[in-house]
Amino acid sequence: MAKSTATRAAPVSEGTNLPFIYRQYPREKLLDAVYKMHLIRKFEEGAEESYMRGLIHGTMHLSIGQEASAMGICMPLSTEDQITSTHRGHGHCIAKGADVKRMFAEFFGKTTGYCAGRGGSMHIADVTTGNLGANGIVGGGLPIAVGAALTAKRLKTGKVAVCFFGDGANNEGAFHEALNMASVWKLPVVFVCENNKYGMSTSTERSTAVANIADRAVAYSMPGVIVDGNVLSDVAEASHNAIERARRGDGPSLIECKTYRYRGHSKSDRNRYRTKDEIDDWMNNRDPIARYEAQLVEFGIATAEELAAIRTSVDEEIAAGIEFAKASPAPDVADLADYVYTEQA
């Protein structure tokens, strides 16, 4: 049985009326969350810089600004629980527990990378921590997560599957088919829509017939919950409730995290479809890390000095990760065809 990582250690503020995570989790877990949110952002910045310097080729989709969504959803999950991720998936991978060393190594195309240099940014995965992989196809992970939940139910593993997808994917046919099947079969899966307002350049207003993607849950007889995706505790609370429901055998849920990506869709984006004012508003007034840090200080969980020390540790881990990637060996061209099929004795 997969056990919840929500340890039984006393929550920092049990019995108070503080937001959910402060009533639910011990201090170490709250500090781990802020560490990982910084780690996600710094990883993205490190990847971006490495790309600019020509150390990483291809393209990438950065999740800066969406850290609370990735982290909040993953906080109630155990290592054994499984996620499927998206093309904007670096944050999910880190939040689920991956090592940034091996992620950087993958981006650098090295054999020490999680995918042995075959996947890169768009297919980053760490199966050992339950991440079945980012996906280059919008909506590609939706049915796969349902399949993971089917396995959990059939084999009675107690695992829950979480499917991250974006607002763009909610208009794919796979969304409809996956949510319908998950509901018909009452599978332990949580659908998490990270609505960052734009599918590439097309706004949800222009692409989606309903005001909220969570509104679509009613069509699948499952709860549809809208949260401020930039407020860690709100995301974690919705995730906790959906995961508990799934573990009880009551079936799937849909969570919509309203959030925003600071960077463009990918490296080719000229940002002509949104205004500087809009971007500035999200960056300056709704930043998920700044808001979480302010709470940690306000509630007496961490001091400014402690948070500064966390940021220093994150910087060190990022620098070490990039060095590890640089120093790692590239794949041998002779091994091009490895992993196409399973090697059989």
Next chain:
Amino acid sequence: MDTAVRELSYSQAIQEAMAIAMEADERVILMGEDIGVYGGAFQVTGDLIDRFGPDRVMDTPISELGGAGVAVGAAVTGLRPVFEFQFSDFAALAMEQIVNQAAKMRYMLGGAVSVPVVMRFPAGSGTGAAAQHSQSIEAWLGHVPGLKVIQPATPHDVKGMLLAAVADPDPVMIFEHKLLYKMKGPVPEGYYTVPIGKADVRRTGRDLTIVATSIMVHKALEAAETLAAEGLDIEVVDLRTVRPMDRETIIASVKKTSKLMCVYEGVKTLGVGAELSAMIAESEAFDYLDAPIIRLGGSETPIPYNPELEKAAVPQVPGIISAARDLINGVR
């Protein structure tokens, strides 16, 4: 004759293989549209639901993309799904999950996962079902590294190859010609496998190699019998696996007969025969050829409804006979 060998139809052989696989391994489940109490559009799953229950013989909604994707996700995480498409044509609805996910997932993740999913595709023309229920699309999927694509032609082979497919750690696509479902043949009882990736020489001969797939194997054998009466000695090779192709067996046969004809139901252009021809042209067998390579494939049309047009759209025995005769006699 071994008492453990009975006559079974092709569809009975498939059903028996699935039952054996499910008995042996709790992780094996069947998924598909109307495969439960209905028994499948071609009654291949039949009454398996009575034996294994609806949790292991799962009716899916009419959701080919989602259903295939669920099978992929289940395979990656520990089940062994056998997913039935009601008609192979409906694979077009699920190509995303087959081509972008199932085929590539192991590679994209650097070997961190395997995708042991089996997909079954009732295929081919001859049932009057017209253009969207009659195609032979094995070449589409055969083009995709990461997939294995098989076309068993006999009850014996379909049972053994399906059991090999279930045991295989990688995605295996099985194309079952619908006109074969009622064909009977000897099938051993119990568990056995027929290897994926090995062609079978069904008939030995010296004058011409016919490499045929699926139902065309039987048509080629029939043609070969007729031509034998004329003193022409035809070798018929059952390709059995489109990917990975058994180069060795085919090259050896062509080196022996010095002539190659490919007979397959899929559209001729850019099909299995093109690959066979090119493979021989690139091999040491090329120097042994003493006639052009001939392809008999499906017409460059959708499959039509009218029965005479439908027959004309795919190779038939008289056409195989005359093409073979001409090839051997140097007319072409």
